[in-house]
Amino acid sequence: MFSFYKIRKISCYFVMLIAFSGHYAWSTEIQSSTSAGSFVPLSGTEESVEAGREESLFKNLRRTGDRVKSVQHKFFLKTKRHELGLVAFSISLNDPFYYNFAFGLDYSYHIYEWLGFQARFNYFTPPVGTGSVRIVRSDETAISEFKVPQFKVSVPQLNFHVDAQFSPIYGKMSLFSQAILHYDLYAAVGVGAMKTTGNQYSGFQPMGTFAIGGRVFLLKWLTLRLEIRDYLYPDTRSEKLKETSVQNLIMFNIGASVFFPTKFSFKHE
Numbered sequence: 460m461f462s463f464y465k466i467r468k469i470s471c472y473f474v475m476l477i478a479f480s481g482h483y484a485w486s487t488e489i490q491s492s493t494s495a496g497s498f499v500p501l502s503g504t505e506e507s508v509e510a511g512r513e514e515s516l517f518k519n520l521r522r523t524g525d526r527v528k529s530v531q532h533k534f535f536l537k538t539k540r541h542e543l544g545l546v547a548f549s550i551s552l553n554d555p556f557y558y559n560f561a562f563g564l565d566y567s568y569h570i571y572e573w574l575g576f577q578a579r580f581n582y583f584t585p586p587v588g589t590g591s592v593r594i595v596r597s598d599e600t601a602i603s604e605f606k607v608p609q610f611k612v613s614v615p616q617l618n619f620h621v622d623a624q625f626s627p628i629y630g631k632m633s634l635f636s637q638a639i640l641h642y643d644l645y646a647a648v649g650v651g652a653m654k655t656t657g658n659q660y661s662g663f664q665p666m667g668t669f670a671i672g673g674r675v676f677l678l679k680w681l682t683l684r685l686e687i688r689d690y691l692y693p694d695t696r697s698e699k700l701k702e703t704s705v706q707n708l709i710m711f712n713i714g715a716s717v718f719f720p721t722k723f724s725f726k727h728e
Contacts, residue, residue, distance in 0.1 A: 533629065534641040535676040536723045537569040544684065544716035546581065552687075552709045557586035559615060561710065567624065577622045577647065583615045611658040611698045615708065618690065620651025620668050641676040653692040660695035660703075667691045672712070680721035686712040 544565040551559035565579035626645040634640050646669070653666040672686030690708040695701060 534631070535643075535679060535682075536572065537575065537626075537718070538572050540569055540723065541719045542567040542569065542575075542577075542716050543719070544579075544714055546579075546712050546714040548713045549581070549710050552711055554586075554589075554708065556589055556612065557614060558589060559586050559708065559710070560584045561615075563712075563714075567716075572629070573626050575624045575626070577624055577649070578619070579622070580617070580619045582617045586614050613655045613657040613661045613694055613696050613698075615690075616654045616656040616661075618651055618653040618666060620649045620666060622647040622649030622668070622670070642673055643676075644671070644673045646671050647688075653690060653694075655694055658695070658698035660698065660701075664692045664694055674716070679723070680718045682716045682718070684712070684714045684716055686714075688712060 544567065546561070546563035546565070549561040549563065551557070561581045561583045563579055563581035565577055567575050567577040569575035624645050624647040626643045628644040629641075630643075631639050631641045648669045649667075651666045651668060652663050654663050655661040668688060668690050670686050670688035672684060672688075674682040674684050676682050688710050690706075690710070692706055692708075693703055694706045695703045696706065
């Protein structure tokens with residue numbers, strides 16, 4: 460039989476064995492981690508080299524400041540450049556009686572990338588009647604048999620206006636994963652005059668205008684322009700009714716523009 464003394468002695472040996480085994484496993488883990496490269500202390504020379512690299516990096520950052528941009532070198536710059544534009548095709552979107560067509564010329568000067576001023580002249584070709592006009596004319600023909608005079612409708616003939624143009628958005632997009640197109644979006648608001656023709660009340664009327672549009676930059680001096688523009692002006696549309704109301708003429712415009720000078724350079728400030 461084992462005495463109490465022998466049992467205590469065996470228990471002490473067992474505890475010492477467990478402690479020795481844990482110490483050995485922990486030492487082996489540290490050695491393997493060190494050899495695997497998870498923690499390797501630097502020598503004095505290596506610490507000096509690393510400190511020199513960090514100091515050089517901070518010096519470069521202090522020297523460049525905020526000149527390191529997330530988007531570098533825009534494809535196109537407008538600041539202090541002149542823009543000559545052509546509205547090659549323009550059609551009305553909301554006239555129920557006529558399709559109004561126009562073409563125009565404009566000049567713009569861009570003070571900043573986001574701000575410019577524009578002057579534009581538009582000439583309207585003779586309008587083309589819609590189906591509503593044919594119905595009205597057939598009714599007029601029937602009415603004329605009872606000696607009731609037919610009435611004439613006023614239509615736009617030309618206009619001119621000056622705008623302030625704001626361009627807050629510049630971006631780029633991928634075209635079928637083959638090319639990158641650069642563009643900007645703008646909003647414009649301005650005043651001018653509209654000349655109408657067609658009845659005895661026609662003539663020059665004050666006009667307000669606003670627009671939203673965009674440019675697609677094809678070259679560093681050539682752009683494609685798309686625009687929706689609204690013209691607001693008072694007019695007596697019907698000679699018979701003799702009622703003056705505010706006309707709201709919305710046009711969709713397609714055109715192009717050329718920038719001068721044709722070249723530009725980047726300058727960091």
